[in-house]
Amino acid sequence: MSAILEVHNLAKSYGNFDAVKGISFEIHEGEIFSLLGPNGAGKTTTISMLSTLYTPTSGEATICGYSITNDTMAVKKCIGVVPQDLALYEDLSARENLSFWGQMYGLSGKSLKIRIDEVLEQIGLLDKAKLKVKTYSGGMKRRVNIGVGLLHQPRLLFMDEPTVGIDPQSRRAILDSVKDLNKNGMTVLYTTHYMEEAEELSNRVGIIDHGDLIAIGSQEELTKSVGETDTLILHVGEETNPETLAEEVRKIKGVLKAEVTDHQVSIITPTAEELLAQVVTHANNLGIKIKSIDIREPNLEAVFLNLTGRALRD
Amino acid sequence: MRKLLIIAFKDVLLIFRDRAALLFMFLAPFALTIGLGLATGSFSGKSNSGILDLPIVIVNDDNGQLGNALVEMVQSDQLADLLEPEFLTDLKIARKMVDDNKTVAVVYVPAGFTNSIIPNDVTSHSTQIIQLELYGNPSSPTGVGIVRNLLEQFFSEVEVGRVSGTLAVTQLLESGAIDPSQALKVGQAVGELQTDTQVGTSSIKLNNVTAAGTEVKFNMLALLAPGMALMFLMYTVSNGGRTLLVEKAGGTLPRMLISPTSSFQILGGKVFGIFLTGLAQLLILILGTTLLFKLDWGAPFAVVVLVGCSALAATGWGIFLAALLKSPGQVSAVGSAIMLIFGILGGSFTNIAIMPNWVQWISRISPNRWGLDGFTTLAMGGNLANIMIPVIALLIMAAALFLVSVVLFSRRGIGKE
Ligand SMILES: Nc1ncnc2c1ncn2[C@@H]1O[C@H](COP(=O)(O)OP(=O)(O)OP(=O)(O)O)[C@@H](O)[C@H]1O
Ligand SMILES: [Mg+2]
Numbered sequence: 001m002s003a004i005l006e007v008h009n010l011a012k013s014y015g016n017f018d019a020v021k022g023i024s025f026e027i028h029e030g031e032i033f034s035l036l037g038p039n040g041a042g043k044t045t046t047i048s049m050l051s052t053l054y055t056p057t058s059g060e061a062t063i064c065g066y067s068i069t070n071d072t073m074a075v076k077k078c079i080g081v082v083p084q085d086l087a088l089y090e091d092l093s094a095r096e097n098l099s100f101w102g103q104m105y106g107l108s109g110k111s112l113k114i115r116i117d118e119v120l121e122q123i124g125l126l127d128k129a130k131l132k133v134k135t136y137s138g139g140m141k142r143r144v145n146i147g148v149g150l151l152h153q154p155r156l157l158f159m160d161e162p163t164v165g166i167d168p169q170s171r172r173a174i175l176d177s178v179k180d181l182n183k184n185g186m187t188v189l190y191t192t193h194y195m196e197e198a199e200e201l202s203n204r205v206g207i208i209d210h211g212d213l214i215a216i217g218s219q220e221e222l223t224k225s226v227g228e229t230d231t232l233i234l235h236v237g238e239e240t241n242p243e244t245l246a247e248e249v250r251k252i253k254g255v256l257k258a259e260v261t262d263h264q265v266s267i268i269t270p271t272a273e274e275l276l277a278q279v280v281t282h283a284n285n286l287g288i289k290i291k292s293i294d295i296r297e298p299n300l301e302a303v304f305l306n307l308t309g310r311a312l313r314d
Numbered sequence: 315m316r317k318l319l320i321i322a323f324k325d326v327l328l329i330f331r332d333r334a335a336l337l338f339m340f341l342a343p344f345a346l347t348i349g350l351g352l353a354t355g356s357f358s359g360k361s362n363s364g365i366l367d368l369p370i371v372i373v374n375d376d377n378g379q380l381g382n383a384l385v386e387m388v389q390s391d392q393l394a395d396l397l398e399p400e401f402l403t404d405l406k407i408a409r410k411m412v413d414d415n416k417t418v419a420v421v422y423v424p425a426g427f428t429n430s431i432i433p434n435d436v437t438s439h440s441t442q443i444i445q446l447e448l449y450g451n452p453s454s455p456t457g458v459g460i461v462r463n464l465l466e467q468f469f470s471e472v473e474v475g476r477v478s479g480t481l482a483v484t485q486l487l488e489s490g491a492i493d494p495s496q497a498l499k500v501g502q503a504v505g506e507l508q509t510d511t512q513v514g515t516s517s518i519k520l521n522n523v524t525a526a527g528t529e530v531k532f533n534m535l536a537l538l539a540p541g542m543a544l545m546f547l548m549y550t551v552s553n554g555g556r557t558l559l560v561e562k563a564g565g566t567l568p569r570m571l572i573s574p575t576s577s578f579q580i581l582g583g584k585v586f587g588i589f590l591t592g593l594a595q596l597l598i599l600i601l602g603t604t605l606l607f608k609l610d611w612g613a614p615f616a617v618v619v620l621v622g623c624s625a626l627a628a629t630g631w632g633i634f635l636a637a638l639l640k641s642p643g644q645v646s647a648v649g650s651a652i653m654l655i656f657g658i659l660g661g662s663f664t665n666i667a668i669m670p671n672w673v674q675w676i677s678r679i680s681p682n683r684w685g686l687d688g689f690t691t692l693a694m695g696g697n698l699a700n701i702m703i704p705v706i707a708l709l710i711m712a713a714a715l716f717l718v719s720v721v722l723f724s725r726r727g728i729g730k731e
Contacts, residue, residue: 051572076574087565089324091331103320104573148569 004029004156004187005050010059012045019045021211022059027156027189032182034198035191036300037208038312043191044084046208047160050189051081064155077106080154082146084161084191090134094125094144097133098151105152119147122177139170146174156187163197175200195300195312207304214307223298226306229256230272231296234265234279237289248282261311268302317575321583325557326590329550338549339595343542344602350538350663351607367398368457369417371408374401378428384421387468396460412449415671418457421465422447454666454674459687463694535607540689541662543599544624544682548656550595551632552649554588558636558728559645567728577728585716588632592625612692620688620701623708627681630715637722656680684708 005027012020020042027033035043048054050061052072061068064078088097098116102108107115120126123143128136133144146162159178163171178201182188192198198205199219207215207222215222236242242260249258249267254275257268269275272295283290296302304312329335372388374381388399400417402408408420423446430444448465450458561567570580600617603609611617631652635645657663659673660682666674677683688704 053568053572073574073576076572079572081569081572083565083569085565087569089328089566091328092324096327100320100324101569101573104317104570104575106574108316 002029003027005061005063005189007050007061008059010046010049010061011057012042012049012054013057019211020049023206023208023211023213024059025206025213025216027187029155029187030182030185031203032178032188032190032201034202034205035189035208036193036195036198036205036304036312037191038193038310040210041193041208042211043208044160045211047081047084047158047189047191051079051158052076078155080149080152080157082149082157082159082162084164086141086145088133088141088144088148091132093130093132094120094136094147095129097144098147101148102151107152115151115153119150122150122180123147124173139166142166142170142174146177150181154186156189157181159188159190161191161193163192163194193312195304198300205300207300207307209304209308215303219300222300222303226268226298226302227270229268229270229298229302229306231294231299231302231305232267232269232272232275232279233294233296234267234283235291235293236263236265236283237291238263240288242288244286245283245288248286249279252278252282257305257309259305259309259311266305266311268306315579318579318583318586321570321580322587322590325554325584325587326594328557329554329591335550335553338553339546339591340598340602342549343539343546343599344606346542347535347539347603347607350542351535368396368419368460369398369400370457370461371400371402371411371417371420372423373403373405373408373420374423375403375405375425376423376427377425380428381423384423384465384468387464388421393464397464409449412451415451415674418451418454419461420447420449421461422449459691459694459696459700535603535609536611536693537686537690539599539603539607539609540611540693541657541660541682541686543596544628544660544685544689545653545657545662547592547595547624547628547685548631548653548682549649550592551588551628552635552645552652553632554584554591554629555632555634555636556642556645556649558584558633559639559642562728563642571728581720581723581728584636585629585633589625589629592628592632593621596621596625610693611689612695613697616692616696616698616701617689619698620685620692620705620708623705623712624681624685624688626712627684627708627715630712630719631681633719634715634722637719637726656682659683661686678707679711681708681711684711 003026007023007025009022009024010020011018011022023042023046025033035046037043045054049056050063050068052068052075056069063075066074066078068075089100092100095116098119099112102112102115117126120129123146125140125143125147128140133141136144142162146159149157149159162178163174166174175197178188178190188201190197190201202219204216204218205222206213215225217225234242234245236245240263242263242265246258246260246265249255249265252275254271255267255269257266259266267275267279276293280290301312304310329339370388372385374385376382385401387393388397405420405422408417408422411417412420424444427444427446446465448458448462450461452458558567561570567580571577597618600611600621604611632649635648635652639645639648659666659677660680661677662682666677666683669677684704684707688701688708691700691704
């Protein structure tokens, strides 16, 4: 497999704040690559540099063989972008929006009309295409936003958190369509802070945090890196202080990590079942009420927790 | 180039779907024109408020019927709104008033004027025609245009071919083509030419001359309508400039920038969109007032040229605001302020000829001032040649503003980091 995108030490600073700190990775033709990271990790900044909107502070990248700094026009023609925030004309209908953006990508006449119909079909808005975008629900707007990125059938599609803030049904539809697009040969760079999405979609994942790419590889590779560990998640009552529990739990033999987020304590351990009794005893002694307990097989969440000491959730 | 047009048409479409914008672009100028028109009695034919009150000076040395008829005319009720006549006997003092900016124009009726046109004795055929002279204040072409138009209407009723010779002179004087000191000579030459063809055929209907005085009409709306149209043109262009910043914040400008479209095409498209919107607004307002108020804007081609130049200069202001300011809110606020200031300075509400010199000077930075000069001249029957100064001023203004904006944008970028 050849690389359609190569990134070398790409960095971006806003003033003296380093939003992206010299990251390097490759995306192979035909794969779905996810950039997984929490809010403010630098995902959008990375996408903006790769789509030639922002000039990198340092480093370089090539897309479809063209440099993103010297050959911007060729790069722009090769990629499609679905921005994180809706970028549509609310006073135009879906069809009018698609028509305008299609023409910005050089489509016209009959081929434009055909593509608009295909895309409307794909995003399931053929029957509502004539209504102004401002009358749409959040999910419908997101679908139009995605449709615009697909019109010119780019070889490489950037999708920046396309499922943020929408209902589960729309989200399902979007994830399925990403898989469909990929099946038809489109390479996708997908950013998200949902571990489940990265797990479901991607061939390979890059984990980004505070502007650093802290891990990269297929899911198996990444989960193997944390070893044969499970994650034990304790949901505790709101009136209690889970930090005291975490402190006690860390002293237990076999616990690799114990972290607190909101009202839950996440524990990484190779022996979850065996620890369970001890943990519950500690909680009782401390007067902490446990509402529910989850045990999870090794996953990306655990990888992130293991690498950063923090949970991925916001 | 194609994408530039697509962006421009998209912007025009969006504006025409924006109800608030349409209200400001079309309803407001119409309503204000009607409102001010009612206030000045343009509809009832009664004069009361005297919105214009152009100060003019008449020096009548003639003592003949024509001179008296002219004095009668400028004092008539119908023109009370328009003119604030003053009568002097000394031409020197009167001309000094023009130089000192104290009056818009001096009309000088020399001794023997009537006699030279209507000889008492048919046999004593006069070869010399005495010229009526108009000294216009160059800082008030609008006012001078109105006075000239009144004189033309006055003489058109006289039906004396020779008189047109004098008017030719007044036009030359006014346009600065000849020096006042040469006016007489040139007038003579023209007059003699005319006389040769007219000798013996002049039928003078004196009664009509007097009648002409009472029939002179000036439609105040012809001044109000362009004033309001130009004022709200400034709204349209600042609103257009604002959309650039709205698109920047709303993500559609960055989205255009990451499509295979150059910054030049994007900026050009935005500018052209503002221009087209302004053009459409002016043309629709002109068409509307023509149909509704039976307003005559003047020679159609010249009107279209002036509309184009006004829209271009105003577009320069719109894009300049977008280049200078940071947020859509700032553009709205500054745009509204500029719309009002330019409206007042440009003469949409009052006659600028009676404002202090420095105000008149500053008013030259507004498209309104030049546009209004031009539209009034055209409504008074002027042609393309008569509006060359406003046209050129507007084009220079547009070029300067575009240049400054491009420099500002190239420093700041139009949406890139
Ligand atoms: N224009 C800017 N000026 C200054 N700082 C910025 C700018 N854009 C982003 N940042 C900062 O850079 C960091 C990375 O932002 P970025 O938008 O790339 O994160 P992200 O991973 O996309 O986050 P999210 O999941 O919230 O979209 C953040 O701390 C953000 O505050
Ligand atoms: Mg982001």
